[in-house]
Amino acid sequence: MSESVPHLSTNAHLSTNLHLTTNFAEPLQRFYEYLRSEKGLSLYTQRNYKQQLETMGLYLMSVGVDGWVNVDAGWVRQLASKGMRSGMKESSIATRLSSLRSFFDFLILRGEMSANPAKGVSAPRKKRPLPKNLDVDEMAQLLEVNEDDPLSIRDRAIMELMYGSGLRLAELVSIDVKDVNFSAGEIRVVGKGDKERVAPFSGMAKEWLNNWLKIRSQMANSDEKGLFVSKLGVRISHRSVQKRMAEWGQKQAVPSHISPHKLRHSFATHVLESSNNLRAVQELLGHENISTTQIYTHLDFQHLAQVYDQAHPRAHKRKQNTDKE
Incomplete structure (x- = not known):
C-alpha cells in the first residue's frame, strides 16, 4: 500500500x-x-x-x-x-x-442500493470495568470505628453487614427488623428482580448488628419496620448510606473513595481469595449467572500467581535455581 x-x-x-x-x-x-x-x-x-x-x-x-x-x-x-x-x-x-x-x-x-451491508455487523462490546475493592488492611482501617454515639454504631453495623454478607445497597436498605434471624445467623433479603434470598452473617457483623438493635429504639419511630433508620426515625435512604460511607472513608483516612458497592466487591474478592470457590461466591452475592461472578477471577489473578509461585514444584525449583545463580 x-x-x-x-x-x-x-x-x-x-x-x-x-x-x-x-x-x-x-x-x-x-x-x-x-x-x-x-x-x-x-x-x-x-x-x-x-x-x-x-x-x-x-x-x-x-x-x-x-x-x-x-x-x-x-x-x-x-x-x-x-x-x-x-x-x-x-x-x-x-x-x-x-x-x-x-x-x-x-x-x-433513494433507490441507489437494495440492501444495507452494515445491518448485520455489530459493534464490539464495551469492556466491562473491573470492580474496585479495598484490600484487607484498608477494610480494617475503615471499620475501626470506636465512637459510641447512635449514628456511629448504626454506621459501623451497616458497614460490617455489607462487608460481612456482600449485600447490595438496595438489599440492605429494604431489610426489616423481622427479616433478621439472630439464632440462625441469617437475614432474608430481596435482590434484583424481587428475588428473595437468605444471606448469612456472623462474627463482627453479628456483634455490631446486635449493638445497633440495642439502641435502635432511641432513633426509630415506634411504627417503623426498617432495620436501619435515619435521624428522622424512618427507614434510611440509599443516598444517606452512600453519603455516610464516603464520610467515614475520609474520617478513617482510607486512601480510596468508599461506597456501598465497593464493600460488596471487597467481600466477593476476599471470599474468593480465601476459598477459591466461585460457585459459593455466586450464591453469596445472589448472582443469577456465574458469568457475572467470573469478573472477580480477574481480580484474584495476583493472589493465584502468588499461590502458584509458592506451591508449584516447577515454579519453586526455578526460584531455587535463580537463587543459586
Whole structure:
C-alpha cells in the first residue's frame, strides 16, 4: 500500500492529501443535507457522522473500491476491525457503524442500493470495568470505628453487614427488623428482580448488628419496620448510606473513595481469595449467572500467581535455581 493510503483513524481525512472522488463525495453531500433538513440530528452527531464517513470513504477509495454502492458486508467488517486495530474506542467504532447504517439506509430510500451491508455487523462490546475493592488492611482501617454515639454504631453495623454478607445497597436498605434471624445467623433479603434470598452473617457483623438493635429504639419511630433508620426515625435512604460511607472513608483516612458497592466487591474478592470457590461466591452475592461472578477471577489473578509461585514444584525449583545463580 502506498504512503498516500490513509490510516483508518477518526482524523485520517484531515492528515491526507487525498480527496474523495465524485462517487464517494456526491452521495455524502446529499446525505448531509438529508440529516440537516429531515432527521433533526444534533450538530454534534452530524459532525461525528461526517468525520467517520469521510474517513471511511478515503480509505475505501484508496484500496480500490469504486463508490459506496460497491461496499458489501465484508468491507464493513474490515472498516470496523481496522478501527479496532488502530486503537479506536468501542464507542467510536459504534458511531462509525451507526453512521454507515444510517447512510446506507438513506441510499436504499433513494433507490441507489437494495440492501444495507452494515445491518448485520455489530459493534464490539464495551469492556466491562473491573470492580474496585479495598484490600484487607484498608477494610480494617475503615471499620475501626470506636465512637459510641447512635449514628456511629448504626454506621459501623451497616458497614460490617455489607462487608460481612456482600449485600447490595438496595438489599440492605429494604431489610426489616423481622427479616433478621439472630439464632440462625441469617437475614432474608430481596435482590434484583424481587428475588428473595437468605444471606448469612456472623462474627463482627453479628456483634455490631446486635449493638445497633440495642439502641435502635432511641432513633426509630415506634411504627417503623426498617432495620436501619435515619435521624428522622424512618427507614434510611440509599443516598444517606452512600453519603455516610464516603464520610467515614475520609474520617478513617482510607486512601480510596468508599461506597456501598465497593464493600460488596471487597467481600466477593476476599471470599474468593480465601476459598477459591466461585460457585459459593455466586450464591453469596445472589448472582443469577456465574458469568457475572467470573469478573472477580480477574481480580484474584495476583493472589493465584502468588499461590502458584509458592506451591508449584516447577515454579519453586526455578526460584531455587535463580537463587543459586
